[in-house]
Amino acid sequence: MMQLLIEVLKASASMFTVAIILYLLYLYARSKAPRKPIGDKLSIYACGESYPERKASVADVNLFVAVWKNLFRSLYGRLREGFHTGILSDWLVWMYVFLALMLFILVSAGGVP
Amino acid sequence: MQIPLWPHIAALPPLLGVALAFALPLLSLVIKERRVWECYAVASTFVLFVLCSSVFYVQFFISATPTVYAFGGWPPPVGIVYEVDKLNALLGLLVSGVVFLATVYSVRYMEKDDGVEWYYTLLLGFEAGMLGCLFTGDFFNLFVMLEVMSVSAYGLVAFRRDSHEAVEAAVKYAIIGSLATTLYFIAVAFGYGSFGTLNMADLAAKTSTSIVFPVTGGTPSHSGWVLGAGVFLALMFWAFAMKAAIAPNHFWLPDAHPAAPSPISALLSGLMVKVSLYVIIRFTFTLFGGAVALSLTLNSLHIIALVLGSASALIGAFMLMVQRDIKRLIAYGTILNVGYITMGLGISLMPGTTLTGLTAAVFHIINHAVAKALLFLCAGAFIHAVGARNLDDLAGVGKQMPWTAAAFTIGALALSGIPPLNCFMSKLLLLQAFLEAGWVAPVIAIIILTSALSLLGYLKVVYNVYMRSPATDISNIKEAPASMLIPMLILATLCIVLGITAPLVVDKVVEPAVLSAVDLQGYVEAAQNFASVLYGGGAP
Numbered sequence: 001m002m003q004l005l006i007e008v009l010k011a012s013a014s015m016f017t018v019a020i021i022l023y024l025l026y027l028y029a030r031s032k033a034p035r036k037p038i039g040d041k042l043s044i045y046a047c048g049e050s051y052p053e054r055k056a057s058v059a060d061v062n063l064f065v066a067v068w069k070n071l072f073r074s075l076y077g078r079l080r081e082g083f084h085t086g087i088l089s090d091w092l093v094w095m096y097v098f099l100a101l102m103l104f105i106l107v108s109a110g111g112v113p
Numbered sequence: 114m115q116i117p118l119w120p121h122i123a124a125l126p127p128l129l130g131v132a133l134a135f136a137l138p139l140l141s142l143v144i145k146e147r148r149v150w151e152c153y154a155v156a157s158t159f160v161l162f163v164l165c166s167s168v169f170y171v172q173f174f175i176s177a178t179p180t181v182y183a184f185g186g187w188p189p190p191v192g193i194v195y196e197v198d199k200l201n202a203l204l205g206l207l208v209s210g211v212v213f214l215a216t217v218y219s220v221r222y223m224e225k226d227d228g229v230e231w232y233y234t235l236l237l238g239f240e241a242g243m244l245g246c247l248f249t250g251d252f253f254n255l256f257v258m259l260e261v262m263s264v265s266a267y268g269l270v271a272f273r274r275d276s277h278e279a280v281e282a283a284v285k286y287a288i289i290g291s292l293a294t295t296l297y298f299i300a301v302a303f304g305y306g307s308f309g310t311l312n313m314a315d316l317a318a319k320t321s322t323s324i325v326f327p328v329t330g331g332t333p334s335h336s337g338w339v340l341g342a343g344v345f346l347a348l349m350f351w352a353f354a355m356k357a358a359i360a361p362n363h364f365w366l367p368d369a370h371p372a373a374p375s376p377i378s379a380l381l382s383g384l385m386v387k388v389s390l391y392v393i394i395r396f397t398f399t400l401f402g403g404a405v406a407l408s409l410t411l412n413s414l415h416i417i418a419l420v421l422g423s424a425s426a427l428i429g430a431f432m433l434m435v436q437r438d439i440k441r442l443i444a445y446g447t448i449l450n451v452g453y454i455t456m457g458l459g460i461s462l463m464p465g466t467t468l469t470g471l472t473a474a475v476f477h478i479i480n481h482a483v484a485k486a487l488l489f490l491c492a493g494a495f496i497h498a499v500g501a502r503n504l505d506d507l508a509g510v511g512k513q514m515p516w517t518a519a520a521f522t523i524g525a526l527a528l529s530g531i532p533p534l535n536c537f538m539s540k541l542l543l544l545q546a547f548l549e550a551g552w553v554a555p556v557i558a559i560i561i562l563t564s565a566l567s568l569l570g571y572l573k574v575v576y577n578v579y580m581r582s583p584a585t586d587i588s589n590i591k592e593a594p595a596s597m598l599i600p601m602l603i604l605a606t607l608c609i610v611l612g613i614t615a616p617l618v619v620d621k622v623v624e625p626a627v628l629s630a631v632d633l634q635g636y637v638e639a640a641q642n643f644a645s646v647l648y649g650g651g652a653p
Contacts, residue, residue, distance in 0.1 A: 004541065
């Protein structure tokens with residue numbers, strides 16, 4: 001068991017080292033890139049006319065979670081509200097059914113030897 | 114080596130906790146200064162932490178046997194005794210340490226609330242109840258301390274009584290909690306009726322050893338107690354399954370834990386459910402672990418624990434992923450992790466298995482307590498700053514509170530099972546336990562699936578607080594004050610340290626605790642030495 005944990009620590013240390021090296025490479029690459037674009041690079045043209053930057057940029061939220069939010073919104077809502085009503089009596093019946101079942105199983109499993 | 118005041122120190126933490134709790138309202142009548150009450154609460158929890166550290170030190174480094182303390186000099190099985198071995202000493206240290214950090218955190222967190230003297234009174238009572246449940250060696254006294262713990266918890270959930278949510282949650286919690294304690298009380302009646310004793314060691318002696326305690330006599334015939342013991346085990350397991358929120362008894366937790374002030378949510382989710390799991394371990398592994406006549410009953414219990422643990426993990430993971438309220442999200446994580454721990458207990462109850470499952474369960478109890486307390490404290494810091502619990506309202510707050518957000522991220526990654534953080538190590542041991550038992554595909558699939566779902570859920574929070582643009586102006590929000598930040602940073606550091614030093618912690622702390630949990634003979638003999646006093650054998 002100890003050996004397993006030690007191996008995991010070694011693997012984690014290796015992954016961490018690789019991640020640090022990659023991050024340093026990224027920082028190096030960033031340092032070589034021009035920091036502030038100038039001139040035409042700042043202007044956005046679409047369909048032959050200039051386009052305001054605010055309209056052209058896509059909100060980061062849409063890049064990351066829009067698919068999840070839109071695709072699963074109704075499913076999430078159904079899960080949240082259907083699976084947890086907050087009404088005690090919705091669950092009490094399950095509590096008692098399982099308790100009765102467990103009592104039956106444990107008592108009959110014991111029996112009188 | 115002679116320890117001053119030993120063995121009184123082993124009994125002091127719960128008693129002193131109760132005394133300090135009752136003294137605070139009296140003190141508040143004399144000194145009407147909020148700072149004094151706060152200092153009193155912090156100092157009291159620190160003293161309890163020091164006492165529990167001493168108990169831990171003695172049990173792990175000095176004493177080879179459990180320590181028995183007989184109240185009023187009445188030896189077992191007549192008098193009430195506390196019996197402290199490595200397992201409850203370890204959990205006592207965990208409870209007192211996290212409560213101390215939560216109390217320090219509470220000072221600034223509760224600064225806008227009135228009636229904090231009652232808050233700290235209930236908090237001290239809550240801690241005393243938890244420590245009493247851990248240290249007691251008498252299963253009726255366990256019922257009493259369970260009530261002390263539970264009643265304090267109901268009061269703490271309802272502390273912000275101007276909020277309808279808190280009152281409703283507390284009422285629900287009190288109804289379910291009372292049902293659980295009533296079930297346990299009926300279990301006690303069956304236990305006493307079957308064995309004629311309330312002492313835990315005496316009960317274990319009657320089921321599994323040839324050791325005879327005075328007064329209550331020798332082992333009755335199996336036919337006299339097997340049915341009663343089966344009912345006792347079923348009711349006891351169900352009562353503590355309700356307290357620990359094991360499915361299908363989990364439904365009260367997502368309402369109760371988030372409604373409490375955040376430091377209390379941290380204690381309810383981080384510690385109180387673990388105390389209930391400890392009681393299940395104590396009864397099933399120590400007291401009834403050697404009962405041959407109950408082997409079929411315990412086999413059935415292991416399957417029930419596995420099924421309910423798996424159900425808890427699945428329900429917790431799916432519901433965690435879809436939450437929009439940060440505290441409810443973290444609360445569902447508790448149900449998920451309680452499921453893992455129950456699965457570990459279930460696999461260890463299986464005949465022919467090693468103790469890897471129990472080791473994983475105990476290690477996960479510690480790891481989850483630390484990480485869960487951290488998440489609730491961080492969530493509390495966000496809520497304290499923003500005044501809202503919805504993830505949309507917390508958008509971008511991490512940029513204003515970088516330390517809190519970093520601590521939250523560490524806790525979230527730990528609970529999602531990212532190596533080398535602490536919860537990964539205990540989950541790995543759990544997987545190892547299932548591999549050893551040959552239960553590969555279904556259970557491992559559940560653990561991996563639920564870990565992945567919880568990672569998605571926690572990343573949603575991390576993404577919200579770090580990367581999303583705030584919906585409103587949050588430029589006036591500042592980092593949490595030092596007294597709130599330091600407990601969070603300590604817990605975050607513990608998440609990393611417990612992970613990196615896992616081989617050492619498991620070897621030196623967790624495994625000895627697990628071995629003492631299954632050392633039936635040692636547990637019984639320690640109490641029997643005290644019982645010999647009744648024979649006129651002199652002071653122990």
